Amino acid sequence: DTGVSQDPRHKITKRGQNVTFRCDPISEHNRLYWYRQTLGQGPEFLTYFQNEAQLEKSRLLSDRFSAERPKGSFSTLEIQRTEQGDSAMYLCASSSKGQAEQYFGPGTRLTVT
Amino acid sequence: QKEVEQNSGPLSVPEGAIASLNCTYSDRGSQSFFWYRQYSGKSPELIMFIYSNGDKEDGRFTAQLNKASQYVSLLIRDSQPSDSATYLCAASLLAGGTSYGKLTFGQGTILTVHP
Numbered sequence: 001d002t003g004v005s006q007d008p009r010h011k012i013t014k015r016g017q018n019v020t021f022r023c024d025p026i027s028e029h030n031r032l033y034w035y036r037q038t039l040g041q042g043p044e045f046l047t048y049f050q051n052e053a054q055l056e057k058s059r060l061l062s063d064r065f066s067a068e069r070p071k072g073s074f075s076t077l078e079i080q081r082t083e084q085g086d087s088a089m090y091l092c093a094s095s096s097k098g099q100a101e102q103y104f105g106p107g108t109r110l111t112v113t
Numbered sequence: 114q115k116e117v118e119q120n121s122g123p124l125s126v127p128e129g130a131i132a133s134l135n136c137t138y139s140d141r142g143s144q145s146f147f148w149y150r151q152y153s154g155k156s157p158e159l160i161m162f163i164y165s166n167g168d169k170e171d172g173r174f175t176a177q178l179n180k181a182s183q184y185v186s187l188l189i190r191d192s193q194p195s196d197s198a199t200y201l202c203a204a205s206l207l208a209g210g211t212s213y214g215k216l217t218f219g220q221g222t223i224l225t226v227h228p
Contacts, residue, residue, distance in 0.1 A: 033215065042117075042201050042218030043157065056214060091156055093216075100145040100164075100205045100213035104156040 002026070004105030006092050012111045013082055020078045021108045025094030032075050033102060034067055035091040043091055049075060082112045116140055119202050119219035128228050132189040136202030136219055139183065143204040145213065146178055146185045151199045151221065161187060192226040199223050 005024045013019050025032045031050050035043035046065065047057045051072040064082075069075040079086055089109050093102040117138045126132045134148075145164050149157035163169045163176040163185070175188040185204075189196055203216040 035216075040121075040220065042203070042220050043216070045215040045217070048215060089156075095213070101147070101159060101162055102216060103159060104149075107156045 004092055004094050004103055006090075006105040006108050008108055009106060010109045010111075012113065015082055015084060015112055017082055018078065018080045019082060019110065020076055021090055021092075021110075022074060022076050023092030023105060024074045025092070026096075026103060029094035029096045029103075030072070031095045031097070031102075032069055033093040033095070034075070034077050035093065037089045037091055037107075038087075046077070079110075082110075084112050086110060087112045115219070116217045117202055117204050117219040119200075119222050121220055121222060123223040123225055125225045125227060126192050128192060128194060128226055130192050130226075132192045132196065132224055132226070134187040134189075134200050134202075134222050134224065136185040136187075137183055138185070138204045138217075140204065140206065140217075141180075141183065142206050143183075143217075145205040146176070147203040147205070147216065148174075148176060148185075148187045149201040149203065149218075150196075151201055153199075157201055189224075192224075194226050194228055197224060197226050 007022045033048040034046040037043040049069040064080045067077045089107045091107045092105045095102045148161040151157045161176040163178045169176045173190045177186045199221040201221045202219040
């Protein structure tokens with residue numbers, strides 16, 4: 001059984017560019033979560049999906065951020081018009097139905113120059 | 114007040130000692146509690162979870178939960194230098210019946226185990 005995978009692992013982009021990250025959850029996990037983590041802080045919730053439905057979005061998530069999970073399997077997180085403040089580790093996690101435990105992928109480290 | 118609070122440390126213990134990590138939470142609706150270990154530059158790794166009041170043991174790790182005091186702790190016995198990492202406490206609400214949602218994390222406690 002493979003774990004959660006994320007791609008790319010690192011991304012350097014210039015301010016104003018759009019970026020897209022991909023997450024593949026553990027197979028059979030129906031819930032998928034996105035978090036963001038900056039240095040010295042715990043992960044901060046962004047949004048989550050149950051199957052293909054997006055059930056919750058953080059109030060902190062600006063309209064430059066959008067996430068999809070079109071077939072209930074992998075998910076993408078897009079950031080439009082990136083800003084330096086978007087520099088962070090973007091973490092994806094998944095969990096199975098009826099369970100609270102979430103398992104994280106390796107993360108995508110975004111640097112906006 | 115932060116929803117989940119931890120002492121950021123650093124906490125330094127000698128090899129072989131017991132490391133005690135603490136966490137408090139503000140939302141009484143929180144149902145499930147988790148401890149993640151995070152090495153520098155890596156993603157969080159789930160090491161313990163607890164749902165009921167009392168203690169839960171797994172190898173060298175013991176998680177303790179006191180819902181009346183809104184307090185969670187993690188004890189690491191026989192600490193090893195490889196336990197040196199940031200330990201994140203997280204809480205989850207039971208939303209809409211039986212489904213669980215997001216995790217709310219504390220800022221993490223840095224643990225250093227010195228030989």
